[in-house]
Amino acid sequence: TISMDCEFHFESFQLFQAVRFAVDEINKNTEILPNITLGFRAYDSCALLQYDLEGALQILTGLDRHIPNYRCSSGVPFSSIIGSTISTHSVILASILGIYKFPQISHYSTSAILSDRIRFPSFLRTVPSDISQSKGLAHLVVHFRWTWVGLVATDNDYGQVGIQIIQREIVKAGACVAFNENMLTSYPDRNAPHIVKIIKTSTAKVVVLYGASLDLVPIVKEMVKQNLTGKILVANTGWSTTVVRSAHMFSAVLHGTIGLALQSGTIPGAWTKIFWELAFNCRFISDKNETGSLVTNVKECTGSENLESLQNDYNDVSSLRPTYSVYTAVLVVANALKDMNNCKNGEGTFSERLCANIKDFQLPPQAVLLYYIKNVRFRLNSGKEVYFDENGDPPAVYDIVNRQLSPSGGMIMVKVGSYDLAAPPGNIFTINTSSILWNSGETQVPNSVCSQSCPPGFWKAGRRGEPACCYDCVPCPQGEISNLTDSFTCIKCPWNMWPNPEKSSCLPKPIEYLSYEEPLGTTLTCMSTLSSLVPGIILKLFNHFKATPIVKANNYSLSCLLLLSLSFCxxxxxxxxxxxxxxxxxxxxxxxxxxxxxxxxxxxxxTIMVVFAFMATKPGSNLKKWTSPWMSYMIISICLLLQFILCVTWLLLDPPFLEKNIETQPRLIILQCNEGSPTAFWCMLGYLGLLATISFVVAFLARRLPGSFNEAKYITFSMLAFLSVWVSYIPASLSSQGKYTVAMEVFAILASSWAIVFCMFAPKCFIILFRPSMNSREYVMKKART
Known part of the structure; x- marks a missing residue:
């Protein structure tokens, strides 16, 4: 026997009582192993490797001491070993037990290394591998959209393999690691001051702590010491449900912790009397005490003791986890023995179709039982199906638990969801977010991001030298949008659309043109229409006074044609x-x-006719024949013909056309007339300028002719104003855009037309209407003589 003083550990005692109950339950069930009594031997290793190893070798030897490669006992054989709790210990045991194909079933060793069938052919377990746990923790982080996460793990194989899987999975999902620190098991304080300082200074609000509860205690103590609160701790199964002593001291740090835990379960009838006698230090007199450890002079249990009065962190036996796992391990062995016992010769699996003798195990016939254990399949009372995959692992099923403050001020573990890899694809990960209480006391899921999400209209621009989760939100360029949160790029709107002010969607571009309905268009339309009436009124006035000297002297027929052309202008x-x-x-x-x-x-x-008329009055002049009306009409026809040829050539070779301009103002579609050939347009306009310039020069030279021929002065001012308007139009047109370019040309047309009307006809109309005395033959003759 092993003799040493070990500290009493209530959880380990629960495991022991679960084995006792399971064996008793099996022996009472005649359908499992009829006429066969299942027994067990318990070894207390005090969680030390050498004692775990020594106990396993004693089982192989069959004595209270171990002799390698010898079995010294006879009679009832040992069928299998349940344990160890610690993965490192299980690795050593499995290396030895695998040589003999001796079945080993662990209820708590989760290391991924133990799934290697070549190294550990006889190892199985009733808890999932750490690979599943690590993927589940990564899935949990991704589910809450935490993209900026800190990682802390123990520096052994258990911590490093697990945390590497978590890091790989969360990075694959698009999240980033803010820091990755190790708990140094060679240090008594696990390097807690440094780790907590990193956690405290980091902007990451979520920290995954991956390790055993023994390694987490110094970290939690240091967090309390540095008054570190407001961080969300994500726990692995190693400590998610572990009861921490002096829990009230650590509540500010541990409250709100969320993580994975081994699947909970209930063992009907297992604990009522056992727990009651231990919890209240009493004994049920009517029956033997279940613990077998109480002295006879203790008080009698009445059954009415108040559980709420207990200050016992282990009084909740409704959500057993490791205990339920060790209970399942015993049932695995029993059901494998049942299958072996039910084997009939001729139907056996091995050579000659024979069956093994369940009452006479000799090494290595344990390989026979190992076969049945690997292929065992049965259902528990809860309905859960128990079986092993090709690696000796059970279906990966975890509870998602949340540490919450109880009304009494303690901490309780609340199941808020599950992670079941054996479930249908849509039900693998289920969680009730509303039932979670976070460290801050809020029910809303906190954020843990390096940079806040970029709203629609922005794109994520990575920061040089920083992880992908750290970025700046940059507005989309002109003409582009992002209609999703956290877009990596912006998309360009179609040519006929433009972003809304938020740059989150494309809207049809407004179509711009000089419309009749808008104020500018309405004003110009009214001015054009009303202005066109003025030459008609003047023409009617001239027609009424065509017999008067001032009308006759100014070439009535040309004046009428000019007024008519001005109306068309x-x-x-x-x-x-x-x-x-x-x-x-x-x-x-x-x-x-x-x-x-x-x-x-x-x-x-x-202008030319004025000059010819003056020169024809000189004695001996033969220019009188050039003053006839046909001369003026010939001048007009020649000038008009040249412009007509220019315009027809323009329309035939490169005519104007309608176009949708999106270059001038990208936000608009400008409906405009493309002039086709800019050269032709400016030649046409330049030709008008040439005619006006010639008229201006000739009129200017003739401005000092006698008073009866003084229309040259009016022509001079008219052409001066005309040229001024169109010279000003050139830079104004080139600097304006869209409808304002058209408006500028309309304004130039109206202004230049009004310049001619005002300068040419306003003085004459004034005389006709308000100075009739000046519109007489006597006044004209007098003016001519002076």
Missing amino acids: FLCSLLFIGFPKPENCLVRQATFGMVFSLCVSCMLAK
């Missing part, structure tokens, strides 16, 4: 207003050029 501006149509685009500039050519040609003809 005002009206042609309407072609530039309103929805641009292809036919409007085709003719509007040509119409403008022809009408204004007629107008300026009339002015030029008037």
Whole structure:
């Protein structure tokens, strides 16, 4: 026997009582092993490797001492070993037991190394591998959208293998690791001051602590010492449900912890009397005390003792975890023995179809039992099916637990979900987020991010030298949008659409043109229409007073043609207003050029006729024949013909057309008339300027002619104003955009037309209407003599 003083550990005592209960339950069930009594031998290793190893060798030898490669006992054989609790110990035991194919079933060793069938052929377990646990913890982190996570693990195989899987899985899911620190098991304080300092200074609010409860205690103590609160701790099965002494001291740190725990279960009828006698230090007199450890002079249990009065952290036996696992391990052995016992010769699995003798195990026939254990399949009272995969691992099923403060001020473990890899794809991960209480006391899931999410309209620009989860939110460039949160890129809107102000969606671009409905278009339309009436009124006035000297002296027929052309000049501006149509685009500039050519040609003809009339009055002059009306009409026709040829050539070779301009103002679709050939347009306009310039120069030279021929002064001012308007139009047109370019041309048309109307006809109308005395033959003759 092993003799040493070990500290009493209530959880280990629970495991022992579970084995006792399971064996007793099996022996009472005649359907499992009829006429066979199942027994057990318990070894207390005090959690030390050498004693775990010594106990296993004693089982193989069959004596109270171990003799390698010898079995010295006879009679009832040992069928299997249940244990060890610690993965490192199980690795050593499995290396030895595997040589003999001796079945070993662990109820708590979760190391992924133990899934290696080549190294450990006889090892099985009733708890899932750490690989499943690590993936589950990573899934938990990803589920809550924590993208900035700190990792802390023990520096042994258990911690390093587990934390590497977690890191790989969360990085694969797009999250980032803020820091990765090791708990140094060679240090008594596990390097806690340094680790806690890193946790405290990091912006990560979530920290995954991966290790055994023994290694976590110094870390938690240091967190309390440094008053570190507000962090969310994510726990592995090694400490998620472990009861920490002086829990009230650590509640500020541990409250809100969430993590995975071994699946809980209940063992019907196992604990009522056992727990009651231990908890209240009493004995049920009517029956033997279940513990077998109480002295006879203790008080009698009444059954009415109050559980709420207990200050016992282990009084909750409704959610057994390791205990339920060791209970399952005993049932695995019993059901494997049952299958072996039910074997009939001729139906056996091995050579000659024979069956093994269940009452006479000799080494290595344990390989027979190992076969049945590997292939065992049965259901527990809870409905859970028990079986092993090809690696000796059971279905990976975990509870998701949350540490919460109880009303009494203690801490309780609340199951808030499950992680079941044996479930259908849609039910593998289930969690009730609303039942979780976080460290801050809120029910909403806290954020743990390096950078806040980028809203729609922004894209994530990574920071140089930092993890991918650390980025800046940069607004989308002009003309691009992002309609999702945390977009990595922006997408360009179609050519006919433009982003909304938030740059989160594309909207149809407004179509811009000089509309009749808008104030500018309405104003210009009214001005054009009303202005076109003025030359008509003047024409009617001239027609009424055509017999008067002032009308006769100013060439009545040319004045009428000029007034008519001016009316058309005002009206042609309407072609530039309103929805641009292809036919409007085709003719509007040509119409403008022809009408204004007629107008300026009339002015030029008037000027030349004034000069010819003056020169014809000189004695001996033979220019009288050049003053006839046909001369003026010939000048007008020649000037008009040249402009007509230019416009027709323009329309035939490179005509104007309707286009949708998205280059000038990207936010708009500008409906405009493309002039086709800019050269032709400026040649047309330049030709008008040439006619106006010639008329201006000739009129300027003739401005000092006698008073009866003083219309040259009016022509001079008219052409000066005309040229001033169109010279000013050139830079104004080049600097304006969209509809304002059209508006500038309309304004230039109206202004230049009004300049001619005002300078040419306003003085004459004033005399006709308000100075009739000046409109007489006597006044004209007098003016001529002076």
